[in-house]
Amino acid sequence: MSELFKGIGSIKYEGAGSKNPLAFHHYNKDQVVLGKPMKEWMPFAMAWWHNLCAGGSDMFGRNTTDKGFGAEPGTMEHARAKVDAGFEFMQKLGIEYFCFHDVDLVPEADDLKETNRRLDEITDYISVKMKETGIKCLWGTANMFSNPRFMNGAGSSNSADVFCFAAAQVKKALELTVKLGGRGYVFWGGREGYETLLNTDVKFEQENIAKLMKMAVEYGRSIGFTGEFWIEPKPKEPMKHQYDFDAATSIGFLRQYGLDKDFKLNIEANHATLAGHSFQHDLRIAAINDMLGSVDANTGDLLLGWDTDEFPFNVYDTTMCMYEVIKAGGLKYGGFNFDSKTRRPSYTHQDMFEAFILGMDTFALGLLKAAAMIEDGRIDAFVKERYSSYESGIGEKIRKGETSLAELAAYAEEMGAPQLPGSGRQEYLERVVNEVLFG
Template sequence: MRFSVAFWHTFRGTGGDPFGAPTKMDIAPDGKTLEESNANLDEVVALAKELQGRKIRPLWGTAQLFMHPRYMHGAATSSELGVYAYGAAQVKKAIEVGGFYVLSQNMGVYARFLEAAVAYKKKIGFNVDYFVRYDWDAATSANFLRKYGLAGEFKLNIECNHATLSGHSCHHELETARINGLLGNIDANTGDPQIGWDTDQFLTDIGEATMVMLSVVRNGGLAPGGFNFDAKLRRESTDVEDLFIAHISGMDTLARGLRNVAKLIEDGSLDELVLKRYQSFDSELGALVEAGKADFELLEKKAMEWGEPKVPSAKQELAEMIFQSAL
């Protein structure tokens, strides 16, 4: 299990609103010009390389394209061409200093922006995965990537709290990304489903962690991605030790989730229930349906031949009991 921490809004957090004007780059301060900002970044990257020699490495990197006032109307989606170009220059520099990658989302010129990022990666031989962190849901993002021919170049960075905001569970979003071959990384946080904003809390719910890890196991892991603690302390947690408690708890919660998944797989009862639920498709007609070869005429003929279908119980309560018993 590969973990990373959010330096800028967790370890450097003040308890205030992070989305205001008095903000800087993640690891290097903004300069008065783009050239000065790039020079500042180069200087800090030199220190980062030194730290990597001590086995401290970034899980992925990102260009900060929303906090500065210039991005008030977006970056790759800005209506101002100068802002669009400035954002592209920041992304170019982020690619050059190395790491994995995350962007935002929209349409049209944004797709051209992503295409340019892919082209530059290939031009300089930067062999990494690109991650898109969506702002609605995984299905919308998958459709966007397919529409613009980018599905083979990008994977999704699923954020559990964003799943909450889109009206889905984190497991739903992970599975949607997984079955579309797009699951690349997880922002391991959670939110309050009763309110409508991004609370970015550390994950402590063992049940939710088990569902998260179930998707990860089904995906065959996340490498080269991992679990990024894109989470903040609660404002009343003011001691330095609270940072350590929160991250330790987050890692332990996911580890317990993984152990629970192992129990469920070894027991096999839950998988057996799912197989039984769909066993009617394990037939000649079912195979035709799944292959797209069963037309309405054939289905009507079978419906008349079989008469009123007998619908078996889905055993939902039994499934829930089996799941809860593993926690």
């Protein structure tokens, strides 16, 4: 196999003082942070669909980037060329994982059996590359949103035939995930939602989605899948209202249908902000419910209001992300998948490398600053003190469930009126964050 990314060698760590655009300035994979190497806190993954497939097209214009990698798109030769390009790319960056949709790997045929044959062929080739390089699969999934058959969703479709086709895709994608040793399997319900309630039976559709997920769990376990299943919350786009709106909504859905023992969440930064939350919020909600599974590492443009999938560059955001991940004890099966794509005018192969360097460095710096916030201790100490009234007396009885409404009412009557709660000191705490980041 000839080198595809000529002139670009292995990306090394050179430190914060380096001006080399093809070097890491903060990501030092073996540097130990709070007892673990960086690479264990942040198992980075390449998204097959964006890095090897996306060509910079948008609703107003065609591709600006050549992702042919020397082959004709739409052919199995191109599928193999993407494998070669992907593994060379990951090796040069030191990325140890990848994620995929089924139809990222091969061109979809008109016949399902032929598509599956192509998938078998290409995953045989991927397996060889994995053995040669030590690169692993983080997670797999099925694309059940691009083809016109899924215009009304997959599990939520009004067509039983489409539901069956979706089930067939999930079955095959699970088999491929097991074959490639994937640590997780994702459901992204991009069209599992509705445009108008005038033609929608919400209860019917949600029950069917749950049925599809239950069958996936049963089949996955039967073929030896021991990892986690994940839902990736997103509130809208392409549907006006999607059933997996945010972390809290998705957790409620999983619990309602008894799926919470097998499923956790794959939290994406851009999706959280589309739901009107911060990235940190959805991570916190997932973590406190023991539902934090994996992370799609990207960012959106708040001025545009859609899923722009940009590479993360805001150190404040990544600091708050890693603060939550550290507090949660890290990710058991998941990792940090760059569900990100270069901007339309960033069309060269070097741009691809520089984008990943940006993302990996930004998260590495976020990890260092989050660890510094925790070691500083002022924020944790303030939060503990803020709730200290529940550590003794009537507050302790409330927490332990050793009181009643009548006793609390009697306590309140004797007290007369409570003093105002202590100051939240938000501005002070924000200054503490700034001191850690820039002080």
